[in-house]
Amino acid sequence: xxxxxxxxxxxxxxxxxxxxxxxxxxxxxxxxxxxxxxxxxxxxxxxxxxxxxxxxxxxxxxxxxxxxxxxxxxxxxxxxxxxxxxxxxxxxxxxxxxxxxxxxxxxxxxxxxxxxxxxxxxxxxxxxxxxxxxxxxxxxxxxxxxxxxxxxxxxxxxxxxxxxxxxxxxxxxxxxxxxxxxxxxxxxxxxxxxxxxxxxxxxxxxxxxxxxxxxxxxxxxxxxxxxxxxxxxxxxxxxxxxxxxxxxxxxxxxxxxxxxxxxxxxxxxxxxxxxxxxxxxxxxxxxxxxxxxxxxxxxxxxxxxxxxxxxxxxxxxxxxxxxxxxxxxxxxxxxxxxxxxxxxxxxxxxxxxxxxxxxxxxxxxxxxxxxxxxxxxxxxxxxxxxxxxxx
Amino acid sequence: xxxxxxxxxxxxxxxxxxxxxxxxxxxxxxxxxxxxxxxxxx
Amino acid sequence: xxxxxxxxxxxxxxxxxxxxxxxxxxxxxxxxxxxxxxxxxxxxxxxxxxxxxxxxxxxxxxxxxxxxxxxxxxxxxxxxxxxxxxxxxxxxxxxxxxxxxxxxxxxxxxxxxxxxxxxxxxxxxxxxxxxxxxxxxxxxxxxxxxxxxxxxxxxxxxxxxxxxxxxxxxxxxxxxxxxxxxxxxxxxxxxxxxxxxxxxxxxxxxxxxxxxxxxxxxxxxxxxxxxxxxxxxxxxxxxxxxxxxxxxxxxxxxxxxxxxxxxxxxxxxxxxxxxxxxxxxxxxxxxxxxxxxxxxxxxxxxxxxxxxxxxxxxxxxxxxxxxxxxxxxxxxxxxxxxxxxxxxxxxxxxxxxxxxxxxxxxxxx
Numbered sequence: 001x002x003x004x005x006x007x008x009x010x011x012x013x014x015x016x017x018x019x020x021x022x023x024x025x026x027x028x029x030x031x032x033x034x035x036x037x038x039x040x041x042x043x044x045x046x047x048x049x050x051x052x053x054x055x056x057x058x059x060x061x062x063x064x065x066x067x068x069x070x071x072x073x074x075x076x077x078x079x080x081x082x083x084x085x086x087x088x089x090x091x092x093x094x095x096x097x098x099x100x101x102x103x104x105x106x107x108x109x110x111x112x113x114x115x116x117x118x119x120x121x122x123x124x125x126x127x128x129x130x131x132x133x134x135x136x137x138x139x140x141x142x143x144x145x146x147x148x149x150x151x152x153x154x155x156x157x158x159x160x161x162x163x164x165x166x167x168x169x170x171x172x173x174x175x176x177x178x179x180x181x182x183x184x185x186x187x188x189x190x191x192x193x194x195x196x197x198x199x200x201x202x203x204x205x206x207x208x209x210x211x212x213x214x215x216x217x218x219x220x221x222x223x224x225x226x227x228x229x230x231x232x233x234x235x236x237x238x239x240x241x242x243x244x245x246x247x248x249x250x251x252x253x254x255x256x257x258x259x260x261x262x263x264x265x266x267x268x269x270x271x272x273x274x275x276x277x278x279x280x281x282x283x284x285x286x287x288x289x290x291x292x293x294x295x296x297x298x299x300x301x302x303x304x305x306x307x308x309x310x311x312x313x314x315x316x317x318x319x320x321x322x323x324x325x326x327x328x329x330x331x332x333x334x335x336x337x338x339x340x341x342x343x344x345x346x347x348x349x350x351x352x353x354x355x356x357x358x359x360x361x362x363x364x365x366x367x368x369x370x371x372x373x374x375x376x377x378x379x380x381x382x383x384x385x386x387x388x389x390x391x
Numbered sequence: 392x393x394x395x396x397x398x399x400x401x402x403x404x405x406x407x408x409x410x411x412x413x414x415x416x417x418x419x420x421x422x423x424x425x426x427x428x429x430x431x432x433x
Numbered sequence: 434x435x436x437x438x439x440x441x442x443x444x445x446x447x448x449x450x451x452x453x454x455x456x457x458x459x460x461x462x463x464x465x466x467x468x469x470x471x472x473x474x475x476x477x478x479x480x481x482x483x484x485x486x487x488x489x490x491x492x493x494x495x496x497x498x499x500x501x502x503x504x505x506x507x508x509x510x511x512x513x514x515x516x517x518x519x520x521x522x523x524x525x526x527x528x529x530x531x532x533x534x535x536x537x538x539x540x541x542x543x544x545x546x547x548x549x550x551x552x553x554x555x556x557x558x559x560x561x562x563x564x565x566x567x568x569x570x571x572x573x574x575x576x577x578x579x580x581x582x583x584x585x586x587x588x589x590x591x592x593x594x595x596x597x598x599x600x601x602x603x604x605x606x607x608x609x610x611x612x613x614x615x616x617x618x619x620x621x622x623x624x625x626x627x628x629x630x631x632x633x634x635x636x637x638x639x640x641x642x643x644x645x646x647x648x649x650x651x652x653x654x655x656x657x658x659x660x661x662x663x664x665x666x667x668x669x670x671x672x673x674x675x676x677x678x679x680x681x682x683x684x685x686x687x688x689x690x691x692x693x694x695x696x697x698x699x700x701x702x703x704x705x706x707x708x709x710x711x712x713x714x715x716x717x718x719x720x721x722x723x724x725x726x727x728x729x730x731x732x733x734x735x736x737x738x739x740x741x742x743x744x745x746x747x748x749x750x751x752x753x754x755x756x757x758x759x760x761x762x763x764x765x766x767x768x769x770x771x772x773x774x775x776x777x778x779x780x781x782x783x784x785x786x787x788x789x790x791x792x793x794x795x796x797x798x
Contacts, residue, residue, distance in 0.1 A: 005559060005562065006559065009555055009556065009559050012552065012555060013552060013555075013556070101697060125674070125677070128538060128539065128542070131687070132684065132687060132688055133595075133687075133688055133690055133696075174595075176595075176670065176671070176674065176688060179673070179674060180600075180670075180671040180673060180674060182673075183671065183672070183673025183674065184671065184672070184673065346602075346603055346606060347599060347602035347603045347606075348602075348603070350603045350606040350607075397748075397751055397752070399523060399526070399748055399751075399752060400751065400752055400753065400754075401530075401752055401753035401754070401758040401759050401761075401762040401763075402753075402754065402758055404758075404762035404766045404767065404770075405758050405761055405762050405766060408766040408769070408770045409770065411766070411770060411771070412770045412771060412774075415516060415519050415520070415523070415771065416512075416516070418515070418519045419512045419513070419515035419516040419518070419519055420512050420515075422515040422518065422519075422728070422729075423511045423512040423515050425728075425729050426507075426511045426515070426728050426729060426730075427507070427511070429729060429730045430507065430730075
C-alpha cells in the first residue's frame with residue numbers, strides 16, 4: 001500500500017492538475033475589448049460590447065481604408081434591466097462565451113452618467129472576471145457610437161482609446177481609481193470625454209475621415225454627471241491634480257515687446273495643493289513647479305538674453321496660473337469638488353474636515369484660491385536667436 | 392443536505408453558537424471514553 | 434526520535450501564520466489603518482506566543498495534549514486534551530471550507546469542488562504518511578523561494594504605477610476605536626493564537642530553549658510580511674475597495690500591468706495561497722494525528738490518518754453552505770465561543786498550575 005500510494009497520487013494529480021475540467025479554449029470565447037453603457041429612454045440599460053475577432057488581430061500595420069473585412073472589431077449590443085441582464089441578452093446573439101478580462105475601456109454615455117452611476121459600477125467590482133485597469137470615459141452622445149468607430153492605426157478601437165489615454169494629454173481615469181473617487185471622502189468623480197470628430201479641420205475633401213478625440217472631461221456630483229469642462233479647463237485640472245505629464249503652452253508676446261507667440265512644452269511638472277482655514281472659509285494654496293522647453297518662437301524676442309527668458313517665464317507663469325484658476329472657477333460654478341480639496345483637508349486635518357463636511361460643495365464658492373507657479377525654461381531648442389528679417 | 396443543521400456547521404454557529412461549543416465539549420467527553428477504556432493498554 | 438531544526442521550525446511557523454491571510458486580507462475592517470492593526474496584533478501575538486512557550490518550558494518536553502493529563506490527572510485532564518483535538522480537527526476542516534469557496538470563485542469555476550478538495554486532501558494524506566519532519570523540511574526549502582516570489586510581486590506592483598501613497602492618509606483619521614476593534618479579537622487570534630498548535634511539535638525540536646526564542650521571533654517576521662502586504666493593498670486599492678473586497682490580494686494582483694505585457698498575475702497570488710494553506714492544513718492534521726495517537730494509545734499512525742482525513746474532508750465540505758455565513762461565523766462566533774476560551778482562557782488558567790508543579794519538581798530533585 002505504501003509503495004503504490006505515491007504512484008496513485010501522482011497519476012491522480014497529473015490528471016487533474018491541468019485543470020481540464022474548467023478549460024476555456026480560445027475559440028470558445030468572445031473577447032471583449034471595450035464596453036459601452038447607455039441608458040435608454042425607457043429606463044433600460046443598453047450595453048454595447050466591442051469584440052475582438054482573433055483571426056485578423058495578429059496582423060498589425062495593415063491599416064487602410066478597407067471596410068468590414070479589414071477591421072477586427074465587432075460591436076454587439078443589447079438592452080436589459082441590469083448589466084448582467086443585458087449581458088445575457090447579448091450572449092444569446094453570440095456563439096461564444098463572453099470573456100471579459102481583456103476589457104480596455106468603459107465608455108459611459110451621457111444618458112447613463114446623468115442617472116445613478118454607482119449602482120452600475122457594482123457589477124464591475126463584483127464580477128469575477130472584470131478588469132479594474134479599464135479606462136473610464138464619458139461621451140456626450142451614445143457610447144455605442146464610440147465603439148463603432150473604425151480605427152486606422154490600430155486594429156481595435158479599444159487599443160486606440162488606451163493609447164490615447166496614455167499620452168497624458170488629458171486626464172485619465174482607470175476603473176479602480178474612478179470607484180475610489182466615489183468612496184474617498186472629500187472628492188467628486190470625473191472622467192475624460194471622448195468624441196468622434198473629423199480627422200481634418202475644415203477640409204474640403206469628400207471623404208469624411210474621422211478620428212477619436214479626447215476633449216475635456218465630465219464632472220460629477222455624487223452619483224450624477226452635472227457638467228462638462230472643455231479642453232482648456234481640463235488642462236487646468238491636470239495641473240491641479242499633479243497629473244500633468246506633457247503639454248504645450250502657447251503665450252502671446254504683447255505688441256510693445258514685438259508681438260508674436262511662443263510655444264513651449266512641459267517637461268516636468270509638480271503641483272501641491274494645501275488647504276488652510278481662514279475664518280469661516282478656506283484658502284486653497286496651489287504651488288506649481290515646472291520646467292519647460294521652448295519649441296517654437298514666433299516673436300522677435302531673442303532668447304539668448306536672460307532678461308528675455310525671465311520675461312517669457314513670467315508670461316508662462318501667468319498662463320498656467322490662469323488655467324488653474326479657470327478650473328477652480330469651474331468647480332465653484334458647478335458646486336462640485338472634483339479637485340479633491342476636501343480630501344486634502346481630510347488628509348492633513350481630519351477633525352476640521354468632519355466639521356465642514358456637510359455643505360462642502362456649496363461652500364466652495366466662498367473659497368479663495370491662491371495660485372503660484374514657478375516656471376523654469378531649461379532648453380530653447382537648437383537655435384537661440386529667432387529667424388527674423390534682416391535688420 | 393443543505394438544510395440540515397450540522398452541529399459543526401456555520402449555520403448552527405451563527406444562530407446558536409453555544410450549541411457548537413457544547414458540541415465541542417460533548418465530542419471531547421465522548422472521545423475521552425475511548426481513552427479511559429484503553430487506559431490500561433498504556 | 435524525529436528532530437526538527439530551528440530553521441525548519443521558523444519556516445514552518447512562518448507559513449502557518451501566513452495561512453489564509455494572503456487571500457482574505459488581515460484586519461481589513463480597519464480600512465486604511467489595517468497596517469497599524471497588523472503591527473499591534475503582532476505585538477499582542479508575540480506576547481501570546483511567549484505565554485505558550487513559557488507553558489512549554491514549564492512542562493519540560495511534553496506536547497500540548499500531554500500537559501493536561503500530566504497536570505490534572507486522567508479524569509479532568511483527558512477531556513481537556515481531547516478538546517484540543519476537536520479544535521484542531523475543526524480548524525483543519527475550516528481550512529477545507531475556505532478552499533472550497535476560493536477555488537471555485539477565483540480559479541476553477543466549473544470544476545466540482547469535491548474533486549479539487551479531494552486532490553488537496555490526497556496530497557495532505559501523503560504528507561501525513563511521510564511524517565512531520567518531511568513537512569518541516571519542505572517548509573525550510575520553500576520559504577526562500579516564496580519570499581523571492583513575494584519580492585517579485587512587490588517589484589511588479591511598484592513598476593505598474595498603480596500605487597498611491599496618499600491612500601494611507603490620514604493616518605488613523607477615523608479614530609483609534611476602529612483600529613482596536615479590529616485588533617481584538619480577530620487579528621490576534623487568527624494567526625498568532627493559532628500558533629498554540631505548535632505546542633504539539635515543540636518537543637520534537639532540537640533545542641527547546643532556543644525553540645521558544647525562535648517561535649517568538651517568527652511572530653515578528655510574520656507580522657512584517659503581513660504589514661507589508663497590507664500596505665501594498667491599501668496603496669493600490671484604496672480604503673473603500675479594500676473594505677468591500679472578499680479577496681483583496683487577488684484584486685490587487687489583477688491590477689499589475691508592466692509594459693502592457695505582464696498582466697493578470699493573480700495566478701501568482703493563488704500559488705502562495707495554495708502553499709500556505711496546504712501547510713496550515715497539514716500542520717493541523719499532524720496535530721490531530723499526534724493527539725489521537727497519544728490519547729487513544731494507538732501504536733500505528735497509519736490507522737488514524739486515513740479515517741481522520743476522510744472525516745475532516747466531509748466535515749469541511751458540509752460546514753458552510755454559503756460564503757457569507759462562513760465568513761461571519763469565522764470572524765465573530767468562532768472567536769468568542771471557541772478560540773478565546775481554548776487559546777487564551779485555558780492556557781492562562783494553566784499557568785499557575787504548571788508553575789506550581791515545576792517548582793515542586795525542582796524542589797524534589
